[in-house]
Amino acid sequence: MTILYLVDGEDESLLITGENLSALLGVAPIAISVSDATFGLLLYNKEDVAVYALHAEGTIALAGVPGLTLSGAVELWVNTTGEQEVDFGDYGEVDYLTTSNTFALRGTDLQFAIDGFASVSGDLVIVIEEEADERTVLVTAEGVTASLSAGPASIAITEAAFALALFSDGEDTSYALYAEGSADLTGVPGIGLSGNLTAWVNTTGSAEITFGDFGTIDYGSEDELFAFSGEDVELSVANFVTLSGAIAFAKSGDSIVAAGEGVSAGLTLSDSIFARIEGADFGLILSETEFGFATTGGSFAVSLAPLAAVSATSASIRYTN
Numbered sequence: 001m002t003i004l005y006l007v008d009g010e011d012e013s014l015l016i017t018g019e020n021l022s023a024l025l026g027v028a029p030i031a032i033s034v035s036d037a038t039f040g041l042l043l044y045n046k047e048d049v050a051v052y053a054l055h056a057e058g059t060i061a062l063a064g065v066p067g068l069t070l071s072g073a074v075e076l077w078v079n080t081t082g083e084q085e086v087d088f089g090d091y092g093e094v095d096y097l098t099t100s101n102t103f104a105l106r107g108t109d110l111q112f113a114i115d116g117f118a119s120v121s122g123d124l125v126i127v128i129e130e131e132a133d134e135r136t137v138l139v140t141a142e143g144v145t146a147s148l149s150a151g152p153a154s155i156a157i158t159e160a161a162f163a164l165a166l167f168s169d170g171e172d173t174s175y176a177l178y179a180e181g182s183a184d185l186t187g188v189p190g191i192g193l194s195g196n197l198t199a200w201v202n203t204t205g206s207a208e209i210t211f212g213d214f215g216t217i218d219y220g221s222e223d224e225l226f227a228f229s230g231e232d233v234e235l236s237v238a239n240f241v242t243l244s245g246a247i248a249f250a251k252s253g254d255s256i257v258a259a260g261e262g263v264s265a266g267l268t269l270s271d272s273i274f275a276r277i278e279g280a281d282f283g284l285i286l287s288e289t290e291f292g293f294a295t296t297g298g299s300f301a302v303s304l305a306p307l308a309a310v311s312a313t314s315a316s317i318r319y320t321n
């Protein structure tokens with residue numbers, strides 16, 4: 001560690017640089033730690049007020065929120081000087097992008113996980129917001145990937161806009177997560193997923209959650225929620241059948257399960273040769289060794305033009321690997 005006492009005319013400052021810094025940022029009992037970091041710290045008086053700036057690069061971890069983990073390389077940005085650019089001597093000059101007070105962590109390819117549910121990876125920004133007596137750890141990002149996985153199989157939301165809020169009253173913690181992007185399914189040959197999906201996670205007991213500048217999200221219920229869902233999702237199964245409609249996905253043990261209502265399912269060769277079910281209920285299970293789905297109810301129609309047309313008031317489809 002290097003400590004320099006700097007004098008420039010009547011201005012005095014203290015500059016500290018070094019390696020292997022450990023720092024904590026959070027809202028008790030939530031703790032975000034940065035360890036093994038290189039850092040620069042500048043302290044001085046500005047108009048008889050003590051101000052400081054800190055920049056560090058190291059490894060991140062999250063503690064104090066059961067079931068949540070965070071890992072990867074991160075930069076710590078702290079600045080109360082009112083200056084956008086701060087010179088840390090030999091450590092270098094840092095542009096904080098704003099003159100406002102800054103308390104933020106920015107990470108490239110960070111990995112965030114909710115045990116037993118989903119994981120998120122991407123470039124995340126972590127800030128602490130304070131309003132009255134309430135403090136919130138807020139994580140936001142663009143272009144992240146959120147995944148539900150069962151062995152090699154994964155339901156993913158790609159290129160997603162993402163927000164996570166961690167709340168604490170000093171003793172208990174809760175959190176809410178929202179992500180919206182493109183649907184994808186990997187790890188199961190011949191099975192495809194397209195459309196848009198949204199990730200909904202809420203343990204706060206409130207139906208509406210404000211994620212700072214990201215906006216306010218209405219979860220529709222105060223109940224605890226862990227789900228991926230889409231209003232117009234399309235699932236294709238090899239050359240067998242295509243299903244589309246409103247479908248929700250969740251984890252159950254080591255499997256991914258899905259359910260939907262008003263789903264359409266069909267095999268279409270042309271506008272006049274097809275077999276379709278409309279308005280059906282839908283269920284799916286996906287694991288490392290199993291893939292299967294079924295539809296029940298709904299109306300059924302077959303066209304074999306110019307040969308014949310068939311219809312029924314109820315039909316079902318079942319598929320297993």
